[in-house]
Amino acid sequence: MTTEDVLLTTDAHGVRTVTLNRPKAYNALTVELKERLLATLRDAAETPEVRAVVLTGAGKAFCAGQDLKQHVALLQAGDPAPLRTVTDHYNPIVRTIVDMPKPVIAALNGPAAGAGAAFAYACDLRLAAASANFVMAFAGVGLGPDSGASWTLQRLVGYGRAAELMLLGRPVDAVEALRLGLVSEVIEDDELATRAHAVAANLAAGPTLTYAKIKEVLSAAATSTLDEALAVEDAAQTVLGATADHREAVEAFVAKRKPEFQGK
Known part of the structure; x- marks a missing residue:
């Protein structure tokens, strides 16, 4: 296991599990976490021994999206970094997930909001814990969708439903997510990690x-x-x-x- 402040990775049975590791902040995305995630995903794409990838979060959330505390602080300081994050971080992360020449599974251990939800939409399969939910939180902070959500979400649920979720910003719980086709399976919270690894290991053993x-x-x-x-x-x-x-x-x-x- 490689353990660093904001990201954990483990490799087993051809599966790389990538865990966003800011549980006290619901795995909100700081510049450091985004940069580390992008580098880790790129490495997974290029490593032959990695034959499937699981993306998950530590603690009670999958990912709360952009870390707004850091975002506001940088804006107030006149730092242009927040205005570059879509170009420098979110777009490359989603492109790497989508272009990954191996299956990527989102193991949704809890809420996924904003860019965090968009990362899950970009994955090939989504397995949700019973406590998971999705929130398209962009409009609530005066922003439009990013991280590919405008492309991925409507391909999962259709234009009308995607527009509803983005305009209203209402949470979608795991049961509704399964009904809408946002996730392929809902699993008890304490069984999610085991189930996600089993699915990924099965794929890793495949063609x-x-x-x-x-x-x-x-x-x-x-x-x-x-x-x-x-x-x-x-x-x-x-x-x-x-x-x-x-x-x-x-x-x-x-x-x-x-x-x-x-x-x-």
Whole structure:
């Protein structure tokens, strides 16, 4: 385990668990935490031994979004850093999650607000503790959505519902989040970490090159015509058809045994 003030990371069974670690501040995002998170996610993307990622929070919250105490202090001091944080931090973090060539799971151990909720929306899967909730808190502080929320949220729940959640800023609890399609599973609080790691470990043992291509074609199809989507699928299938994992899967199917994937 690498333990530093604001971020914890553990690697086990091909899974890197990244824990936002400011529990007394509900894991609100300071400049230091944003910079560390971005560096850690980039390292996970580039490390072959990491085959799946879990993003979670310490304590009672997943992430409360921007640390407004630091934000206000910097604004009052005339520091331009708060005005650069979307460009320097939030956009690169979300881009890294979305482009990660391996599955990313948000393990929502509690409330997720603002940019914290947007980070979860950018992940491939969202598992929620029963105590979790989502709040699109941007309008309440006189700001519009950032961290990709305008793109990710409406693809999860549709334009109308996304507009409602952003304009009204009302909390969505875990049960409603499951009904809306914001999360794929709701789990008892004390079982979340174990369940999230089990899901991630199962993915880590799978054909990770295939997962990367699935993410790629889904992202491309979100903004393409049918013909463009077909072309991207064709190109991805050509690459995957030549992989060792595809051959192993086919041979295992014929031999009626469990495949052993290598991510190659």
